Amino acid sequence: MVFNSLTFLVFLAIVLLLYYRLGHLGQNRMLLVASYVFYGWWDWRFLSLLLFSTFFDYYCALWIEPEHNRARRKLYLAGSMVINMGFLGIFKYFNFFADSLQSLLAVLGMHASLPTLQVVLPVGISFYTFLSMSYTIDVYRGELKATRDPLNFMLYVAFFPHLVAGPIVRASFLLPQCEAPRVVKRDEVVNGVWLILMGLVKKVVIADRLAPVVDWGFSGSAPPFEGLNAWLIIYAFAFQIYGDFSGYSDIARGLSKLMGFELTVNFQAPYLVTNPSRFWQNWHISLSTWLRDYLYIPLGGNRYGLGKTYRNLMLTMLLGGLWHGAGAAYILWGLYHGLLLAGHRWWQSWTGADQPRPAQPAGSPSGWLPRLKGAVMIFLFFHITCIGWLIFRAGSLPPRLNQLLTVENYLRAMFNLGSWGSPHPLVLGLAVLGGVSFLFQWKQAAMNRFYYWPGYWQTLAVISSLAAITFLGVFEGAQFIYFQF
Amino acid sequence: MNISRWMQIVSGLLAVAWLAFAGLGHALDGWLAARLGPALIRLSEGKIPDPGTFFRGRFQDGLWWLTWAWCLLLVGIGLNRWLRSRSWYGQYHWVLNSILGFAGLNLWLLAAGHTNLFWAFMWQGSSTHNLARFYFKETLLPENTKPSQAILMGSSQTRAQIEENLLNQLLGEKLWTTELHYPGSRGYDLLLTLRHLDPGRYKKVICYLSENYFFLSTYSEAFPLFFAARDWPEAFRMGSLKYTSWRPVFYAFLGQAMPLFRFRDVLAQRVLGSSITQLEQTAYNAHLESSLEKRAQEIAPSYRRDAHSQFQMRAFEEFVKECENRGLQVVICCGQLNPVLSRHLDPSLRNEMQGWLRDLQRQHPKLALCFQEDLLVQTEKDYADLTHATLECQNKFTHQLAVWLEKMDAKTNSQQAPLPQTAATHPPIY
Numbered sequence: 001m002v003f004n005s006l007t008f009l010v011f012l013a014i015v016l017l018l019y020y021r022l023g024h025l026g027q028n029r030m031l032l033v034a035s036y037v038f039y040g041w042w043d044w045r046f047l048s049l050l051l052f053s054t055f056f057d058y059y060c061a062l063w064i065e066p067e068h069n070r071a072r073r074k075l076y077l078a079g080s081m082v083i084n085m086g087f088l089g090i091f092k093y094f095n096f097f098a099d100s101l102q103s104l105l106a107v108l109g110m111h112a113s114l115p116t117l118q119v120v121l122p123v124g125i126s127f128y129t130f131l132s133m134s135y136t137i138d139v140y141r142g143e144l145k146a147t148r149d150p151l152n153f154m155l156y157v158a159f160f161p162h163l164v165a166g167p168i169v170r171a172s173f174l175l176p177q178c179e180a181p182r183v184v185k186r187d188e189v190v191n192g193v194w195l196i197l198m199g200l201v202k203k204v205v206i207a208d209r210l211a212p213v214v215d216w217g218f219s220g221s222a223p224p225f226e227g228l229n230a231w232l233i234i235y236a237f238a239f240q241i242y243g244d245f246s247g248y249s250d251i252a253r254g255l256s257k258l259m260g261f262e263l264t265v266n267f268q269a270p271y272l273v274t275n276p277s278r279f280w281q282n283w284h285i286s287l288s289t290w291l292r293d294y295l296y297i298p299l300g301g302n303r304y305g306l307g308k309t310y311r312n313l314m315l316t317m318l319l320g321g322l323w324h325g326a327g328a329a330y331i332l333w334g335l336y337h338g339l340l341l342a343g344h345r346w347w348q349s350w351t352g353a354d355q356p357r358p359a360q361p362a363g364s365p366s367g368w369l370p371r372l373k374g375a376v377m378i379f380l381f382f383h384i385t386c387i388g389w390l391i392f393r394a395g396s397l398p399p400r401l402n403q404l405l406t407v408e409n410y411l412r413a414m415f416n417l418g419s420w421g422s423p424h425p426l427v428l429g430l431a432v433l434g435g436v437s438f439l440f441q442w443k444q445a446a447m448n449r450f451y452y453w454p455g456y457w458q459t460l461a462v463i464s465s466l467a468a469i470t471f472l473g474v475f476e477g478a479q480f481i482y483f484q485f
Numbered sequence: 486m487n488i489s490r491w492m493q494i495v496s497g498l499l500a501v502a503w504l505a506f507a508g509l510g511h512a513l514d515g516w517l518a519a520r521l522g523p524a525l526i527r528l529s530e531g532k533i534p535d536p537g538t539f540f541r542g543r544f545q546d547g548l549w550w551l552t553w554a555w556c557l558l559l560v561g562i563g564l565n566r567w568l569r570s571r572s573w574y575g576q577y578h579w580v581l582n583s584i585l586g587f588a589g590l591n592l593w594l595l596a597a598g599h600t601n602l603f604w605a606f607m608w609q610g611s612s613t614h615n616l617a618r619f620y621f622k623e624t625l626l627p628e629n630t631k632p633s634q635a636i637l638m639g640s641s642q643t644r645a646q647i648e649e650n651l652l653n654q655l656l657g658e659k660l661w662t663t664e665l666h667y668p669g670s671r672g673y674d675l676l677l678t679l680r681h682l683d684p685g686r687y688k689k690v691i692c693y694l695s696e697n698y699f700f701l702s703t704y705s706e707a708f709p710l711f712f713a714a715r716d717w718p719e720a721f722r723m724g725s726l727k728y729t730s731w732r733p734v735f736y737a738f739l740g741q742a743m744p745l746f747r748f749r750d751v752l753a754q755r756v757l758g759s760s761i762t763q764l765e766q767t768a769y770n771a772h773l774e775s776s777l778e779k780r781a782q783e784i785a786p787s788y789r790r791d792a793h794s795q796f797q798m799r800a801f802e803e804f805v806k807e808c809e810n811r812g813l814q815v816v817i818c819c820g821q822l823n824p825v826l827s828r829h830l831d832p833s834l835r836n837e838m839q840g841w842l843r844d845l846q847r848q849h850p851k852l853a854l855c856f857q858e859d860l861l862v863q864t865e866k867d868y869a870d871l872t873h874a875t876l877e878c879q880n881k882f883t884h885q886l887a888v889w890l891e892k893m894d895a896k897t898n899s900q901q902a903p904l905p906q907t908a909a910t911h912p913p914i915y
Contacts, residue, residue, distance in 0.1 A: 472753050
């Protein structure tokens with residue numbers, strides 16, 4: 001069941017109808033059942049995995065909290081991590097590592113036939129395992145009290161708006177909302193409706209319209225165009241993945257607001273930034289903060305000198321890449337962003353930009369020169385991000401195509417300065433869809449405060465969104481890209 | 486200046502514009518026709534025979550757009566004023582105004598979709614969307630003053646076999662044909678399309694039929710676009726809903742309720758360009774099996790005699806009856822497919838189709854029937870793919886059809902002469 005389907009519309013209508021009629025406990029019970037129905041719609045067999053992971057972490061936290069013996073506490077935490085990572089390892093990474101090992105052995109002249117698993121990747125497994133794991137880690141660190149109510153914990157893990165593609169909401173943020181009675185406020189409902197509409201525009205208008213362009217562009221091991229036009233395919237993917245994933249997050253937040261819940265903001269304006277550090281503060285925020293809090297900082301963060309900072313950045317981003325998928329391209333994408341972050345950190349330390357500065361007056365930089373400089377930096381960094389997206393997209397190529405060769409061919413075509421001819425007609429549609437995508441980012445802050453807009457803007461925005469969904473929307477679109485992660 | 490003053494001024498301006506159109510329209514049309522007429526006739530390849538009428542029609546369309554938009558705005562303002570007096574208005578004003586605005590947009594499109602000017606804006610040369618092409622020609626039909634007219638209906642195969650412009654050149658004033666095909670049309674689609682068309686000056690409906698119309702079970706592109714509220718009783722009676730999935734029915738319903746939805750592909754193509762909207766089709770075509778022989782082997786099992794084919798035949802019979810009720814003569818060219826494909830099909834399908842068409846002719850004596858074999862037997866070389874003829878073949882076939890139509894008309898005029906010889910006496914071509 002996907003958010004942009006008729007089935008989901010019926011499902012949501014039933015859920016909301018029941019939700020507004022029930023008391024707090026009834027709401028939680030009903031939401032839990034609804035969430036399991038929502039998840040089981042894909043494949044009910046994977047519900048057992050979700051339930052096992054949920055119960056295991058619930059009990060691990062209960063064992064960790066009263067335990068004073070450090071070794072035992074660590075043992076319980078390790079148990080939780082082994083189980084969650086084990087699920088990920090079996091379903092997501094086993095075949096990749098088996099194949100890689102086989103290839104390595106072949107290089108060394110040893111021919112081994114390692115077993116591979118014929119399993120389907122459960123939808124959203126990376127999201128709910130990370131979510132569940134963060135709970136036990138927080139309890140272990142003493143930052144969170146273990147909940148005694150399994151119903152609340154089950155709802156926290158399985159709450160359908162975030163279950164399959166995030167945001168990866170921390171227990172300290174969502175669990176209290178499950179425990180206490182919720183108040184559905186009018187302003188939040190209005191904001192929620194707008195977020196759903198905006199999310200649908202991003203998904204069915206931007207992402208699903210561009211999906212065929214991207215699929216077509218990556219149907220061979222070389223781009224269909226040379227020179228500037230080769231960039232068009234990468235732009236298309238950049239807008240597609242933004243529309244797809246941030247659209248999902250918006251719909252998830254909007255749905256939650258209709259029920260009095262609040263989810264963390266997952267996207268700000270990721271393509272309107274000037275450096276990689278800001279990019280990761282704006283892109284998939286819930287994952288980047290998860291990686292920061294549970295990986296980068298425990299590794300030492302930036303506390304032990306530049307060398308170790310670079311190492312920690314590289315390791316964190318490498319694992320971030322691997323989180324997205326088991327494949328060389330995802331690892332390469334992680335390394336690429338690790339390098340960008342490390343390079344940016346080096347630049348900051350070299351120019352002294354990481355040193356504290358005297359307070360600047362509030363507001364955006366005034367004067368045309370700083371603005372122009374900002375615009376140029378945004379333009380440049382957007383293209384640097386696009387090269388990353390090229391590597392990322394290669395990760396989901398069909399098996400017949402060599403991922404690294406495709407990346408190489410694309411890079412050659414994109415930087416083939418001799419063949420920068422006239423733009424392909426695709427540029428018209430891309431300009432329209434990309435323009436809408438940038439508009440959403442440019443006005444990101446306002447997008448979250450729809451209730452406070454002047455009435456005529458509200459009306460105009462809703463009519464435009466409805467019209468765009470109606471005549472530009474793709475109604476037989478694919479699933480959300482991030483479901484596969 | 487307050488809003489009432491603005492309303493008065495705009496209403497006044499519109500009234501003046503209509504008066505000017507009534508008084509000076511002819512002079513302006515004549516002036517434009519004198520300057521741009523020859524170019525327009527040349528560009529339209531004769532489809533716009535009277536430039537004066539064309540320009541007058543477009544002025545009228547434009548004025549109609551503005552007037553209708555203004556009327557809707559006035560109604561919207563009136564409703565908004567009435568809603569403001571309700572106690573609950575303040576909380577939900579944006580919801581109500583958005584619904585009103587969205588409904589207004591659809592109502593405006595409903596009216597604009599009946600004007601040729603709207604479809605002229607959707608015209609994109611050779612990459613014009615099929616629906617825009619269809620509506621563009623349909624909205625021009627009432628302006629055509631030729632005394633004897635016909636419409637050409639069917640699937641893309643019809644268009645590939647018969648060249649409308651050439652046919653008009655050949656037949657001249659005797660019969661003016663407007664091609665109104667819709668790709669992928671089957672028997673039932675022809676019925677829906679005919680019902681959609683307003684009666685006009687055309688007195689003949691020419692169809693090019695092949696096994697595709699009855700025995701090929703593929704989804705219909707025309708159904709969601711042409712199925713309307715008027716078709717429900719017929720749909721229940723004929724059981725047409727059994728042969729389509731819920732999605733086209735739902736889309737047809739949405740399309741009827743919201744013209745913005747019905748015209749969505751055309752509008753999307755206008756806004757985004759055909760390179761994006763037609764990319765999936767282009768990619769699909771590029772990945773088609775290059776060997777026609779293999780492609781024919783793959784597709785042949787989709788041609789079968791079953792309940793669906795029976796339904797398509799019943800629907801086509803309904804189409805013939807509907808034509809009769811409208812006083813239209815149906816001219817059927819029982820055509821063929823690429824012999825590469827025909828070789829892989831059950832030959833009894835073709836025999837059944839031919840026999841059934843003969844029976845249909847016996848029941849409906851006004852129906853004129855000719856077989857491919859009477860005109861031009863086509864070989865593998867005459868086809869660009871499995872169903873569509875090459876331009877050269879199209880040219881030849883159109884010439885032969887023109888001759889046949891002339892003969893048929895001559896015989897009809899000399900009254901009650903037997904209809905042209907059918908394939909009954911000819912050897913089968915496969």
